[in-house]
Amino acid sequence: MVHDLLSIKRQLAGPGLLMGVGPIMTRISIKFPSVRDDFLHIYKNYPLYDGPQIIDYYLSVHAKNVYRRYLRPQVTINTLMNDDFVPLPESMGLLSVEMGMNWQVAFGCKTHVLFHSGVVEKNGIGLIIPAISGSGKSTLSAGLAYDGWRFFSDEFGMLDAQTGDLFPYPRPVSLKNESIAVMKDWLGNDEPFSREFEGTPKGTICYLRPPASSLEKMHEPVKPRVVIHPVYSPNAKSDIKPLTETMAFFRLVRSSANYGDIGAPAFRALAKIAKECVSFEITYSSLEEAIRLVNKIIDENVE
Amino acid sequence: MHEANATFNLSSTAVFKITNAAGFLWEHMDDAHIIYDTRSGHSQALNDFAREIFDIIEDKPCSLPEILAALELILERPIEDDLKQQILKTVAEFDKMGLIEPVKSHDENV
Amino acid sequence: MSKKNRPEKNLDGDQNLLLQVLRKPQIMGKLDTQGWNQVLFDAHILKLRARLAHDAETLGIWPALPEKVQQILTNAKIDTASRQRKIMWEMNRVGRALYDFKEKVILVKGAAYIARNLRCAGGRDSVDLDILVAKKHLDIVENHLFLAGYGSQTLDDYDQQYYREWAHELPPLVHPSRLVEVDVHHTILQVTNKLSPKIDLMINASQELDGQFHTLCNEDMLLHSIVHQFVDGSLKSSLRNLLEQHDMIEEFGEKPGFWTNFMDRAEALKLGRPVFYCLRYCEYFLNTSIPDDVMVWAKKYSPGRGVLKLMDLMVFRTMIPFGVSDGVKRSKWTDFLSTNGLYIRSHWLRMPPMMLFTHLSRKFFRRLFRRQT
Known part of the structure; x- marks a missing residue:
C-alpha cells in the first residue's frame, strides 16, 4: 500500500x-x-x-x-x-x-448478485435497503452508518449467490439536494463531505465518505437478515407494512441489475432471502423517524 | 411496432405439452408458487389454480377441451363461462411465456 | 507454408502475450501479475475473456489460476453464458412464431455454433440471432414474426430502403419484451457484391438440427465465416473471427472428406481469395493445423506480392488493437487507417462506387449531426 x-x-x-x-x-x-x-x-x-x-x-x-x-x-x-x-x-x-x-x-460485476440498494450491518445483522431513486435510501444508509451501523454501500448491494453472504462495497455516499443539509446536521462535521456540486442534471450533489471504521472492515461479509423498502413522503404518517414472501421476492428481482445474467443461482439466492429474511416497507418523513422504524423492526423481529 | 402483447392463435384442437420440465426450478412461497425457467431466465408467480392447470399439462400433453374436462373432475362441478375464460387466458399466458408449447404434428404421439 | 511465403515476423502483434495464450492456453498457469494484466486488458478489448475462461476450464488449469483472475474471468464467463442463453431462448421463440412455417429456417453464425455445440461456441460472445431463409419466403417469415409481436426498430426511410434494396437481410427485428436482435437473411453477402455466392447451393446442402431449424453444412459454415470476415466485415473483431475459423478448421478438419469437399465448395462458390487469406492468417497467428496440399491449393488464389504485403500489414494491425499494454509503441493513425481502410475496402466490394460515396457521406453527416444534438 x-x-x-x-x-x-x-x-x-x-x-x-x-x-x-x-x-x-x-x-x-x-x-x-x-x-x-x-x-x-x-x-x-x-x-x-x-x-x-x-x-x-x-x-x-x-x-x-x-x-x-x-x-x-x-x-x-x-x-x-x-x-x-x-x-x-x-x-x-x-x-x-x-x-x-x-x-x-x-x-x-457478475460474480455477485447486485441490488440497487443500500446495505448496512450491526451485530451481525445484514440489512438490505432496496429502493428506487428519491426514496431516500442513500440518506437512510448514511444516517445508519453514522449511527452505529457498519456501512456496506448506499447504491450497490453485493450478494454472493453461492454462500448467501453480502459483501461491502463502501464507496462514498451520493447525496442529493435536501439530504445534503440533513446529513451535515447529522454529522455536525463537514470534513467527510466533498464540495457541493451545483447545477447537475440531478440538482445539487455532494459526496460523503463512509466512516473509517466501515472502511477498515471492507472485506468482512455478513448474512442478510432484514430487508426494508423505504418510501419517503414528506407529509405522510409513518408506517410499517410487512411484505409477503412473494412480494419480497419480486421486489428483490426488480431491484437487481444482473439477476437475469446470473440465472439459476440468483433465483435460488433471492428466494432464500425472501423466505428467510423479514421484509417490510416503511413510510417516513424524516431521517430520525426512519431510523426509529428500522430499530423497531429489528427489535421486534430479530433476536 | 406491433403490439407487444400479441399472442399466438390458440386453436381448440392444438395439443399442448411441457417440454422443459427438467429446466424448471420451483420455489414455494407463502402465497404463490414461483417457477423459474432456466432457458428464458424468467421467474413467474403461479397461484394454486394456475399451478393445477400447469400440472394437468405436465401429466400428459392435452388440448384445451381436455384441460377443461380434467378441471371439472377436480372441481367436481361444471365450469362456467367466466372461469373458462380465465383458464383460456392462463393457458395463453403459459404459451406466451414459453412454459408450454403446441405439439408438432410429427411428434404428436409423445 | 514455405518459409519464403510466410508473412514477415515481428510486425508487432506477433509477440503479443494474449496471442501466445490463445495459441497455447497452458501458459496461463505460469503468468505473473503483470502478464495477467496485459492478457486481461487485451482480452477485454477484444472480447475474449470468456474464451480464456473456457480454455482454462477445458484444460483443467482453472483451479491453478490466481483467485483474482478467476473472479475477473468469471464475470466474463457469466456474461457470455447469459448472452448465449438469451440467443437460444430467442431461437426457441422464433421457432414458436414460425410454428406453421414448414420451409427451411437456417441458423447462421453464433446461434448455429451454440445450437450445434461446436468448439468455436465455447466462451463466444454472441449478441444477435441470425437466420437465413430463401428469398421467396422473406415476406411470409417477416409476417409470422410480426404476428408474434416482433417489430422492426425505427429506421429512417433511407435506412429501410437501403436494407430492402441492397442488404442481405431484413431490417433487424426485435421483440419488445426480450430485446434480442433477430436478423433475417436471404443471402450471406450484400446483393451488390460481385462475389455474392450462390446461396441456393448452401440452402440445399444445409443439415437438419432439431426438426425446426437447420444449420449450414460444415464446409459452408466455415466459408460463411470467412466471407463474413474477409469480404464483408469491418474487421473490428478480426481476432475473434479468425479464432472462430481456427476452431472450425481444427474440429471439421478431422472429419473424413472435409478438406476435399471444402476445396470443391470454395471453387464452386468462387471464394478462393478469401479462403487463401483465412488459411494464411490462421496458420500464422494461431498455428492452425492445415494440411500441406490444402495450403498449396490455396496459394493459387493468392494476390500478387505487392497486394499481399499490404494486406499482411493491414491484417496485423487489425488483429491486436492499439493502446494495448504490451509496451509496443504504435501509431494510432496507422491503426485507424488499417481498420477503417479495410472497412472501406470491404464496402467497395459490396456497393457500386457512386452508391458507396453517398452511403459513406450520409453516415458521416449523420454522425456529425448526432454529435451536435
Missing part, C-alpha cells in the same frame, strides 16, 4: 493509481489537478496500491484535447466499457469519476 501523498499524486496523474474498494480493484488516472484533489479528499482512508495487483477496471479521466484541457476545460472519461458519457466541466470532474466507477461495476 502507498501512503506518501506525493507519490500517490504522481501515480494518479500518470499511469494510474490502484484503489481497492471491497472486492474490486480499479486503476484510475486523472489528468486534472483540481479533480485529483477532490478525488483524494473523498477517498482519504481508502486502500491505495502501487504494487502488483490484478486489475478489474481501468478508468481514465482526461481532456479530449488541449482546448478542452486549458481553454474551456472539460472532463472526459473512458471506462473501456461502451460508455457514452457527456463530458462535464472541470469543476464537476468528481461526478464523472463516480459515474464511471458506478458504470463499471453495474455492467461488469
